[in-house]
Amino acid sequence: MGVTTTVHLNFQDQAREALEFYRSVFGGQVVAFTYGQSQNVEHPADTDRVVWGEVRTPNGFHVMAYDVRESQSYDAGDRPFYVSVRGDDAEEITGYWKSLCEGATILTDLGPSGWSPLYGMLKDRFGVTWVLDIAAF
Structure with a gap:
């Protein structure tokens, strides 16, 4: 299981x-x-x-x-979590990145980083922070 x-x-x-x-x-x-x-x-x-x-x-x-229900409090917060999408195909990750960029705030441009050949971070139009990268390890 x-x-x-x-x-x-x-x-x-x-x-x-x-x-x-x-x-x-x-x-x-x-x-x-x-x-x-x-x-x-x-x-x-x-x-x-x-x-x-x-x-x-x-x-x-x-x-x-x-x-969240009407009767419950809701506060999206500043950085309560990140959603990480990790793959091994740069073209696939870049395609997801381009689509998620619609209405987003780019926090880190998609590109090489010290730990990954391709890494980027953005906050989408719903306030969700996404991290996309290529697994290097």
Whole structure:
């Protein structure tokens, strides 16, 4: 039996939009289930919010997301986490980078670093910080 780790992103009213964007970058399929569909609505504003969602691709990319309930506090914070996408194909990583750059703030341009032949960091339009690189070790 194996164990996997998946990044689970928390949003407020942007989970579906973020999942669709990440699908446009990495491919795969979006699955999103709302509070309304789960018949677990505490506040009318929660009805169409995502209680469980994910993007999963055949090559192993997987990210989950949901919308925090109206009754819960939400603060995205400054740097609560980074999402790291590491591969061995520079063309593939560069393609993901170019797509994620849409509306993003570039923190470190994609290029060689002391520990990787290709490394870059950006904060996407949803406030999520992504690190993309080529595995060197």
